[in-house]
Amino acid sequence: MGTGRNMEAATSNTPYKVLILQSYTEDLITYSQFGDMIAGKLEKKNIQTNIKTFYLDCERYNEKEENERMFHYLDSIQSWDPDIILSNDDQATYTLMACNHPLGKTKRVIFSGVNFPNWDLLEQYPNFTGFWDKPNYLKTIELIEKLYGPSKILFFKNARFMSRESFRTIQEEVKGTGRALRIGLYHQKRNEYPEDLLPGEPDKSVLYTTETAYLSAKGLLSIFQNKPYTACLQIILDFDVLTIGRLANVPNFTVINNGFNDDKGITGGYFTTLDIQTDIVAERTAEILNGALTTDYTITESPKIYAFDWNEMVRFNLSRNDLPEDSVIYNLPFYERYHKAMIITCALFLLLIIYVISQLTLMYRREFKRKKQIQINLFKEKRFLRLALEGGNTYAWKLENELFIFENDFFTANQMAPRKISLAELLSITHPDDQGHLRSHIQDIYSGIWEETTIQCRFNFNGKGYCWWELRYNQGEDKTDPEQTVIGLCLNIQAFKEKEERLKVLQEKAEEANKMKSAFLANMSHEIRTPLNAIVGFSNLLQEDDDITAEEKELFKDTINKNCNLLLKLINDILELSRIESGRMTFSFETCRLSELVDEVYQTHHLLIPPHIQFIKDMPPLNIDVHVDRFRFTQVITNFINNAVKFTRKGYIKLGYEYKEKEGYVYIYVEDTGIGIAKEALEKVFERFYKQDEFAQGTGLGLAICKTIAERLDGDILISSEEGKGSRFTLKIPARTSR
Template sequence: MPRFYSWYMGRNNKHLKIRAIITFLLFLLSTTLVYSQCVDLSDKKSINLLLVHSFDNGLPDYPRFNKLLEEHLSGAKLPVRTTIFYLDCDAYDKEDEEARIYSCLDTISAKPDIILVCDDQATYSLLACGHPLLKKVPIVFSGVNFPNWDLLKQYPNVTGIWDNPNYRENIQMIEELMGIKRIRFFYDKTYNGKRVIERLAEQYENEDQELCRSLNHFLQYKDSIKNELQVTNGYLKGSDYNERPAKTSLHFINMRDDLGQNLLWNISGTFKYSVFLLTKYDYTIVQVGRFATVPTFSAVNKGFMCNRDILGGYFTTMEEQIAETSDYIIRLTNGQDVSQLPIKESLKKCVVDWLVLNRWDIPVSKVPKHIEILNMPFYVKYQTEVILCFSLLFVFIIIIIGCLIFLYRREAKRKHKAQLDLWEEKEFLSLALGGGNIFGWRYNRERNEFTIEKEFFDSIGLPYRKISWEEMTQMTHPDDLNQSESIFLNVLNQVEKRSDLRTRINFYGTGYIWYEFRFLNVSGILEDGSSVIGLLMNIQEYKSKEEELTTAKDLALKAELKQSFLANMSHEIRTPLNAIVGFSNILVNDDELPDDEKLEYIHIINSNCELLLKLINDILEISRIESGNMSFEFRPCSLNSLVEDVYKSCLLQVPAAVEFIECTLSEDMIIETDVMRLRQVLMNFVSNAFKFTVSGHVAIGVEHNDVRKEVCFYVEDTGEGIPEAEQKMIFDRFYKINEFTQGTGLGLSICQVIATKLKGRITLSSEMNKGSRFNIVLSYADQAGADHLHPDNALTVAEKVSSVNSNLPIVLIAEDSVNNYMVLNNILKKFCTVVWAINGKDALDIVNKQKVDVVLMDIKMYEMDGLTALRKIRKKNKKLPVVIQTAYAFDENRKQAEEAGANGFIAKPIRVEELMGVIGKYIGN
């Protein structure tokens, strides 16, 4: 039973932990999303938008318009502060409207960044008021039906979307939806009223010339508002009958006659086969749809779906108007100029209102497919789908009920056998644990003793017994005792609920074997008074395999380090060899070289020979270290003499802007040590200090500590310093802080070995951009030295172009070594125009900016290596010849170059014949 309880409690706790983790992750995700949204909005500058409406704020269209506009701008994450001004043009004449809008622009608290003006009246009044601000602020108009083009030309900072009423399309839509009808227009002699007649005449110019002439005559000769069309052309007035008309006819109603009897007569219901078509928005006819006894259509979107009982029409919907207008505002906010946003006509479509369709008992099936039905309830629009979903839901509920009944009955059967399962559980667990070499145990705090299953003692060949706390601590391996006691006492004292540990125990002389203990605090739960219960498992075989894997891993790591070392040596040896061979060939083959150039080339050859010699010496040193054959010769050494010797030997290496300082003891001392090895360490330290000190000083000296009986040799500098994270790794073999510097990464490792052989130690103190100090501390019988290996000073040359000859092919050399570049330049300069890039990044910039015929690309360069640069070049230029020239000469390097897109591969040192042969393929002879 204790085992079963432990297993059950473990499962519950595990599920609780999983729930807690999932809850925390969901909370973290939601917090991150909210924070990112806040950051996005806070990063953007708030935009002041002035929104000008033509009518008063009681127009039902405006709340919907304002809400849609806010949603579109918020969706684009624009922090917009909107100020709304209602012009109320129906209550004022032209001069008063202009004065009101002028006053608004003068008194507005936040000067607008963009002005959005809606409809014809507000657009005209705004532009006609002549306020100085209008020339400075971008203006967007929307919903304008009859733009005043002459006025718009005066404002280059104005753009917008205009809705060109198409009466002809509306008439066709009415015919398709309602059949042959008498279509009744409302007209007046206002500016917009004349534009309606003019637009209608234009649209019927080719189809009904008689109608077109009558409309034009009305526009040209009639000045009064009353009954002009009736007098001008009887066809336009027509004869209305209660009989169905044979064809569609147009009838015009004077909406502003003296008594209004014309309007009342037409909406009275006398004319059965008629419909109304609203040509523009006007407060005198806005309620016609609600009182008329026949359907009302509209050529503009004002009043549609706003409880005006307008059935529909062919026009720009408010959603489309807002979408196109918001797009212009967003583009202006994002920096586009008004001149880039032309005035354009908005998109239109045929739409009807489902609620008004129901009022006139027009079935949805009679609505043509191209006419979109708006305001339709979801359950009506998707009636088939809704019925199907409810049917599926009903079936699903039936299935769920059936499943619940099945589960209930099954659970009843399971409960029936629950008692049998509980007492059988112990037997099953005992069999499982016995077969798996796992044994149960418990600890009783009152008796201070451990009780382990009898089967455990049988497995190790000992008689069963209980083990006291003192016996258990004595049998535990001394190296594991403190940790084991600490973990167990944490659980015993309920600091932790459960835990596990791995330790070595020698049970009564059977030898130390690895065991794993897993245990749980059960204080006050079990009747036998046990405080801790758990499992004991022999993991000796697992530990043995773990040690074997660790050994194999170490061997693999050593093999990998050796492989890395060989690759690095190939590069480091070939690089100076390339300069030596290259300049030697130049000296041999070119008899016309000036003497100063010959001396320079000889100096370069000597420098690279010294570098190569140093590399070989480092390799030999590490070889001696590996084989244990490094010899040491101890003899008396004068401390001051050693410092002076190193100081004088390094004088010729001192950089131009650096002061070299020598610090010796006031009273010289002599100790027994290996002078040659100690000098080797100090020379290494000084050499590295020179590399990384551009200005300031480098000091070498010795100090004496009489109390500790130690001497300390030191080298300090005012160079760039060493990062704290790197200070513990720089003494590792093959480690280099900068992979692009020459060297094997063995110098400091060799120094560390020498210091150890001299029974001393190396210490380091360094601070970034302030300098470093290396110390080697020895007793009176030893001496110490330390140094830090850094890369060579980075070349400050980013690009070098030889004398340009536009008639010669252009060859780009990407090479971080000045010497190697000079070799290639001297070979090619007679035949080509040579351009130099010191790394892959500069090479990429040159290829993008000027024409290049061939690229010679080194692989190992700082900031951007050659293969990375080649891959970036190939993304834009597939045909440019690129030849890899490198000291990495293994087959794997050739394969990497081919995969990156190289056209050729030359290994250093470079031979003139091979180079010219490869170049000749791409630039001819």
């Protein structure tokens, strides 16, 4: 039911038409919020809606009038043709079925907020599904007792069906619990007291009820004089009761969400909130609009929570600690919502201030001591400053009493703890090949052979591997200084050494390229000389020999033409390969439907394949798009087919492709039952001028060109072959499915 509409909406993005039927009037804030909340939650599920709302106003009309109003309204919007109907509360749901309009029988209906479902009638409507908002009176009574102890609880009823069912249910739930149920109100001035309907036990709560129809407006207001009751209980939606809730001097609790958080004087209760109701309705609506059937679901009970209005809690001096765990509080002020967080934040801020002050004091003392020490060492550090160089990897050091002393920045850069390094330790972290060189230089330093010199060694200072360093040093300028020491700089030259290595590699590659060039020219001269010899030889025979028959002349001419074409193709292939590898050949990329490209290639070669070979096309029923140069793509597949024809004597040639969604690649293959390729030859097929059969026609450059084109298409070429059974050449390129 409705599958075609779902598919149409999914393709055209047309909003779904949603009809909402409300039992009462739009004066209820929960009713005005219901449609907006449903639309917002469906939009988060990427479902756009067009909503119409009808208010039955059931308090104003009798049953016959309600049915007529419902039928007339549904008849007026029949041309609008809603996709789904959402009915709220008992009266709207019952009237939708009872009015017998075709829309109520044919459209998918989801009801909610129904306290007393008409099960017999629902069995006749398989297009209905929804949620039973079963009132839990006893749970709410227990909530009042938790807050106030044994209580006197007042509730009002009337003669309507909903009120009768609620009153019957309360009697069933209260019976046997020790709580009393009494009909009537206190009239202390007239000494009138309620009558016991259900006797109770001492120290247990007592429930009082009366019908609002028996009370005048003045009587309603005088009910709570001298506070004869502990609390009120709203069992159904009754606008008179809602009016009393705002004027009563006792808290008003409810089992339904109508009137809650609506400035109607309702303190709280145990019920299905509007948020919960719209959540479950929106979830099921989305599932049904996406293709689920109403018969897939059973009518389930709505989840309930303890909910309270903060403004009413303040009015009756209720604190958050009095409430049950997991209670939800509406209209909670910012300072109450984040009360604990604000206290913790203030405490942490105070601790931070204390910490900052203490650290500043400590830093001041340390700074004072450090400045004093700097003044003492200023003269010695002057020599290091004269040797300072620009660059991030140059650090000062000195050799004093056979200890190497490096500046702190050296240790920071190498992620080491500052320390003095002995000569033995320095030799231990020196590369074995450089230890002898370093040791001899240090001996020369002590002997005074060098005043200034440099040495390059590999050191492993931080334990992360050897790096090249250059040590520069001199013995200073003041020869009279008794504490004269060797001072110098150490420079990290690892980057320079790596560049030297890269230059060596590039030099080796250049030499290798020169060798390849020589080999290429030699191969070229051989490949060009072969057809040229044939052309020149047969041309001379045609000119000089008069005894040649007409058939021989035709054979010679045919041979000359074939070799001319072969020579021309060889030169074209070489030029094309050169343009592709040098980057001078432009590729015109476009998004193409793969099935169309493969079909074009198939149609082009269908009549060119020899009749003794079967040409098969194998394409899966998928819409696959590829971003390629159409001409270069066709060139690669055509080369595969031509090679297959060249080496296939019987059997078939198959052209097809396979798409692997997880990889995001498509594999276009040409499979044949030809002579196949030996395993040792598979690695050579992409080499230039390589030909499996030296006597076969061709340049031996086709697959090398195809390999280069495949790489420019962000793909690759795969080969699988078995000698004597056939081969499969596959072009692997990126692809994606499309609708």
